[in-house]
Amino acid sequence: MTSGAQAVTAREADAALLQWFEHQGWRPAAFQRQVWRHWLRGESGLLVTPTGSGKTLAAFGGALLEGLREQGAGTDGKGRPAAASRLRVLWVTPLRALATDTTHALTAAIDALGLPWTVAKRTGDATSRDRRLAR
Template sequence: MNKTELFHIAENWFSRQNWTPHAFQKATWTAFLNGKNGLLNAPTGSGKTYALWFPIVLNYITQNPDYKNKHKKGLKAIWITPLRALSQEIKQSAERVSHDLGTQLTVGIRTGDTSNSERQKQRRSMPDLLITTPESLQLLLATKGYPSIFKSCSAIVVDEWHELLGTKRGVQMELG
């Protein structure tokens, strides 16, 4: 699928929500799909989650033409946020897109509040998108056997980076 077709999928989704994608969202999609990385700075509530999650989903669609029928499991993206409350919002937005597009992509959260049973479930089968905090990521990276889980990860999003600058949590992120 070419970029025009991929953008058509995204723009149709936005249209069904009665929204129009912002220029920064389209620019982010283009950059990611062209293999670039970068920093996105936009106001709160402007659609950063969709700017960052959509190209990950579109990349998955490109790599899996039969994405509606066959789900390729494995961690595809890690979304790091210092704010646990934000984790639920990101999860809801990501699941909404994944569900509406029929991708079968799964979304999970791993924070200090995550139950042991959920952690064990994730150890057996990681979600496609893992939303986590710096502390939980640090623990995950230090756990035996986890390097193999990261092999299919194609994106790392650090949300609310300014909240981490100059703090112990920011140092944890840098070391991770």
């Protein structure tokens, strides 16, 4: 933990995400919470649900919770500072329009929760510099 910082408990981190959902006028679906728990346990899987049901935040919510918990602890869970630059999530979509919508959705959640993360979008026409930075 960094000096002067107070650790965020798992319950407080969860409450922050739930409060953000509430502020949006949403309530997490049971399947979303289940996906978050799987993420936090380090498990992987395949999420299949209809369009518009909340897949993006189901898949990303676990990473958000992990980030909130680590930020409160002052580390990334591996002893590195929470703000350390490292790839957290790689999101792949075949459609450019969907990539733009997803970028906006992820950025809104990250910014609202105060996480020091950067969202970058790479397309097939990305510059060589952008592709190198994505590694």
